[in-house]
Amino acid sequence: MTATAALTIDQLRVVYDSHSALDDVSLQVRPGEILGILGPNGAGKSTLLRAITGKLRPTSGKIFIAERALSPGKAYQHSIGFAPQFLGLYRYLTGRENLEFFARCTGVSRHQVPIRVSQALEEIELTDKAHVRVDQMSGGMQRRLHLAATLVSHPSLLVLDEPTAGVDLGVRMSIHDLIRRRAEQGAAVVIVTHELDEAEALCHRVALLHQGQLKALAEPQTLVQETFGNSQLFVVRTVHMLPLALYERLQEIGFRRDSDESNEWWLQSDLPLDMLIDHLYRDFGGARDAIAEVSVRRPGLKDVMQHFTGARTDSAAEPVS
Numbered sequence: 516m517t518a519t520a521a522l523t524i525d526q527l528r529v530v531y532d533s534h535s536a537l538d539d540v541s542l543q544v545r546p547g548e549i550l551g552i553l554g555p556n557g558a559g560k561s562t563l564l565r566a567i568t569g570k571l572r573p574t575s576g577k578i579f580i581a582e583r584a585l586s587p588g589k590a591y592q593h594s595i596g597f598a599p600q601f602l603g604l605y606r607y608l609t610g611r612e613n614l615e616f617f618a619r620c621t622g623v624s625r626h627q628v629p630i631r632v633s634q635a636l637e638e639i640e641l642t643d644k645a646h647v648r649v650d651q652m653s654g655g656m657q658r659r660l661h662l663a664a665t666l667v668s669h670p671s672l673l674v675l676d677e678p679t680a681g682v683d684l685g686v687r688m689s690i691h692d693l694i695r696r697r698a699e700q701g702a703a704v705v706i707v708t709h710e711l712d713e714a715e716a717l718c719h720r721v722a723l724l725h726q727g728q729l730k731a732l733a734e735p736q737t738l739v740q741e742t743f744g745n746s747q748l749f750v751v752r753t754v755h756m757l758p759l760a761l762y763e764r765l766q767e768i769g770f771r772r773d774s775d776e777s778n779e780w781w782l783q784s785d786l787p788l789d790m791l792i793d794h795l796y797r798d799f800g801g802a803r804d805a806i807a808e809v810s811v812r813r814p815g816l817k818d819v820m821q822h823f824t825g826a827r828t829d830s831a832a833e834p835v836s
């Protein structure tokens with residue numbers, strides 16, 4: 516363990532009955548760092564968050580918050596700000612009353628409570644709505660307030676489970692700004708997200724979990740570069756009734772698809788685009804009408820995820836012909 520780590524996870528294992536949900540996971544998060552936890556459903560992300568927040572006793576391994584070993588079940592609210600995925604607000608209290616409640620619960624001193632609450636309301640730009648009851652706020656306002664409830668005690672470690680689930684782009688951006696600001700002020704942030712674009716834009720490093728194992732841990736761009744080098748991803752979308760000639764041509768070039776039913780074929784290659792188009796269309800007669808779209812893009816985290824887990828990702832790409 517390095518002296519500067521805000522969070523250290525050391526050889527963590529969690530076994531439910533005989534099922535291994537986390538298998539020998541080790542990682543560290545530095546103060547000021549935003550770490551994204553990624554993985555398909557059932558990968559072990561929630562189990563990891565429950566272990567970090569002391570709500571679950573690991574089968575083996577250790578967790579240190581700063582340099583203090585975590586004892587499961589003990590209250591760590593003062594140093595950990597945990598925002599679960601589902602909103603945990605009191606619907607019949609106002610925004611200010613909710614934040615006052617969470618501030619008191621997390622050990623903010625009596626005279627500091629109004630100061631911290633006003634700061635938090637300002638940070639989430641809800642000062643003028645502080646008197647509004649939660650059940651009368653929009654979904655985006657509730658989501659920001661939910662996050663503010665974890666920030667009001669100024670925790671050194673923020674643990675956020677899908678903090679932007681279900682919000683529009685504007686709210687998402689303001690939540691990202693809020694998270695970045697807290698990181699710049701020195702908080703370590705662990706964030707679970709299914710939004711890989713979000714992870715790419717927000718996280719300094721990402722940890723990729725699959726079937727309870729840590730498959731990769733690196734900066735997003737490093738992970739993409741290490742996995743794909745300088746290759747691009749070519750995607751060919753075909754009509755549903757695929758002519759045999761096109762089927763054979765795609766296979767000959769090296770295109771693959773995820774299932775026999777899929778009409779989307781992809782190829783990772785560093786061939787120049789014009790050469791690939793030439794291979795695809797050369798001497799092709801009528802079968803070319805069966806090609807609905809050809810597109811190319813630089814691989815991203817979505818493709819890294821697919822590479823490590825086989826989990827299907829969207830294939831939004833830039834059409835080229």
Ligand SMILES: Nc1ncnc2c1ncn2[C@@H]1O[C@H](COP(=O)(O)OP(=O)(O)OP(=O)(O)O)[C@@H](O)[C@H]1O
Nearest residue numbers: 531532534536554555556557558559560561562563
């Ligand atoms: N309380 C439990 N008892 C038994 N098995 C569990 C329990 N909680 C989770 N699991 C199993 O452990 C594995 C990891 O689950 P976990 O909820 O941590 O995954 P996840 O990555 O958070 O998934 P999702 O993205 O769907 O929320 C899964 O196979 C799940 O079925």
